[in-house]
Amino acid sequence: xxxxxxxxxxxxxxxxxxxxxxxxxxxxxxxxxxxxxxxxxxxxxxxxxxxxxxxxxxxxxxxxxxxxxxxxxxxxxxxxxxxxxxxxxxxxxxxxxxxxxxxxxxxxxxxxxxxxxxxxxxxxxxxxxxxxxxxxxxxxxxxxxxxxxxxxxxxxxxxxxxxxxxxxxxxxxxxxxxxxxxxxxxxxxxxxxxxxxxxxxxxxxxxxxxxxxxxxxxxxxxxxxxxxxxxxxxxxxxxxxxxxxxxxxxxxxxxxxxxxxxxxxxxxxxxxxxxxxxxxxxxxxxxxxxxxxxxxxxxxxxxxxxxxxxxxxxxxxxxxxxxxxxxxxxxxxxxxxx
Numbered sequence: 479x480x481x482x483x484x485x486x487x488x489x490x491x492x493x494x495x496x497x498x499x500x501x502x503x504x505x506x507x508x509x510x511x512x513x514x515x516x517x518x519x520x521x522x523x524x525x526x527x528x529x530x531x532x533x534x535x536x537x538x539x540x541x542x543x544x545x546x547x548x549x550x551x552x553x554x555x556x557x558x559x560x561x562x563x564x565x566x567x568x569x570x571x572x573x574x575x576x577x578x579x580x581x582x583x584x585x586x587x588x589x590x591x592x593x594x595x596x597x598x599x600x601x602x603x604x605x606x607x608x609x610x611x612x613x614x615x616x617x618x619x620x621x622x623x624x625x626x627x628x629x630x631x632x633x634x635x636x637x638x639x640x641x642x643x644x645x646x647x648x649x650x651x652x653x654x655x656x657x658x659x660x661x662x663x664x665x666x667x668x669x670x671x672x673x674x675x676x677x678x679x680x681x682x683x684x685x686x687x688x689x690x691x692x693x694x695x696x697x698x699x700x701x702x703x704x705x706x707x708x709x710x711x712x713x714x715x716x717x718x719x720x721x722x723x724x725x726x727x728x729x730x731x732x733x734x735x736x737x738x739x740x741x742x743x744x745x746x747x748x749x750x751x752x753x754x755x756x757x758x759x760x761x762x763x764x765x766x767x768x769x770x771x772x773x774x775x776x777x778x779x780x781x782x783x784x785x786x787x788x789x790x791x792x793x794x795x796x797x798x799x800x801x802x803x804x805x806x807x808x809x810x811x812x813x814x815x816x
Contacts, residue, residue, distance in 0.1 A: 500547060502569075503576045506540040506556055509705070509715065513540030514581050520555040523548035523571075547571070560584055562712040562816065582712040588794055589801030591786040592813035593622045608640040608778035614692065615639070619749070619765055619786035622804065634694050635749040635765070635786075640778045642687040644679055648734065658682060680776045684734040687775030691727040697751035697759055699723025703744040703766075711815040718746040718764040718793040733775045744768050750790070761790045768815075785813075 502521050506514040516535050521544035523530040532544035536556075551571050557563035561581040569575055595606045609615060609628035616625035616634025623629035650658060662681055663673045671677070693699055701723045703714045723746075745767040752761040764787050771782040785797050797816045804811040 500552065500571065501543060501545045501574045502552060502554070503543045503574075504536075504541070504554060504556075504579050505577075506536045506542070506579045506581055508561070509580060509582045509707075509712075513538070514558060514561065515540060517542075517556050517558040517561070517581060519544075521546065522553040522555065524550040524553055526550055554579060556581055562710055564707070564710045566709045580707050580710065582707065582710055582716075585716050585796055586794060587796050587798035587801075587816055588787075589803055590795065590797045591620055591622070591788065591803045592784075592797055592799075592811065593619075593786075593804060593808075594783045594810045594813055595622070596781050596783075596810065606780050608638070608773075608780060611778060612641045613639060616694070619747075619784060620788055622808070622810070633750065635763075636698070636700075636747065637692045637694060638780075639690045639692075640687065640773060640780075642685050642775055642778065645684040645686055645732075645734070647679070647682050648684055683776060685732060685775035687731045687773055687778070689729045689731065689771060689773045689780070691771070693725050693749070695749070695751045697723075697753065697762065698749050699725050699747070700727050701746050703746060706743050708742050712796070713768055713815070714744045714746075714766055714795070716794065716796045718748065718766065718795055720793065723748050729771065729773075731773050731775045743770065746795075747784075763787060763790055764793050764795060766795045783813075 504519065506517045506519070508514055514536060515538045517540070519534055519536055519542045521532045523546035525548040530546050530548060532546055534542055534544070536542045548571055551567070552569035552575065554566040554569070554577065555563070556579050558581060561583055564579060564581060566577070566579065609624055614637040615628055616631065616637050618625055618631025618633050619635045620633065621631045623631045625631035625634050653661070659678060662678050666673050666677065691700065701719060705715060707713050747765040747767065748762050749765065750761070750763045751759055754760050766785050768783045771780065773780045785795050787795055788803065797813070799814045799816065802811055802813060
């Protein structure tokens with residue numbers, strides 16, 4: 479029924495909206511879309527000075543609803559034994575919500591090589607940087623390093639190539655060029671590095687960069703995941719697909735236009751493919767990438783987050799955080815999500 483928006487009706491809508499708050503409806507399903515009954519649900523109406531929590535269980539159709547109000551945001555926390563818990567944050571406080579919440583099942587977590595190569599979290603000297611530009615370089619997922627002669631890797635699971643282009647210096651309206659150079663020299667003085675114009679361009683310049691991926695073997699490749707559950711620790715499907723892989727991938731990066739691509743995607747890789755005399759695949763290894771591969775356009779420092787299954791023909795990529803096959807003290811091996 480549509481009410482005429484006279485002053486009395488408008489007052490009543492605002493009054494009851496403040497009195498009863500927002501309605502949050504949810505339907506809890508697993509990764510296959512089947513309803514999850516009996517899931518513990520907490521609808522948190524967040525205010526700056528307090529939280530109001532409405533808790534209950536999803537019904538036989540996976541449904542649950544709550545009503546309340548906060549002056550900051552709404553948060554949903556959903557869990558059930560045998561499933562990965564999820565946490566949806568920062569839903570709008572100013573609207574009703576009807577949300578499908580995906581609660582992935584815990585099926586068969588296994589030990590994998592799990593590695594987070596991250597520019598920001600590495601100590602000086604531990605960054606992963608392209609050893610050469612404009613040339614293909616192999617990367618070994620089982621070693622987490624470039625293949626020889628650029629690193630300790632033995633098997634090229636994929637090939638990467640990086641190139642970049644200097645687009646000029648960043649504009650500065652508050653400092654002269656001499657002041658910028660002097661500031662950069664002082665900065666290098668802390669690490670006792672010798673100043674050069676090339677280093678100055680890297681620090682103060684605008685750069686375009688391109689990262690390309692290809693594969694050494696026929697049948698090796700990459701495919702984007704069909705689903706990505708950003709609010710869950712289990713973000714990708716449990717198993718890699720058995721076909722649909724592409725033999726090439728490319729991404730452009732730069733450090734000046736302010737565009738940041740969201741990391742709401744993932745990829746699966748098939749590597750180390752072996753075939754029989756009839757050309758049929760008889761052996762392959764599988765990996766998954768969480769988010770996009772990124773690179774610093776000015777230097778070629780690279781970052782990505784992956785899991786690799788060393789067992790041939792096993793497409794299971796559900797990781798047991800207690801079973802990282804990399805040594806615990808290896809930089810980047812502190813991975814806790816499945």
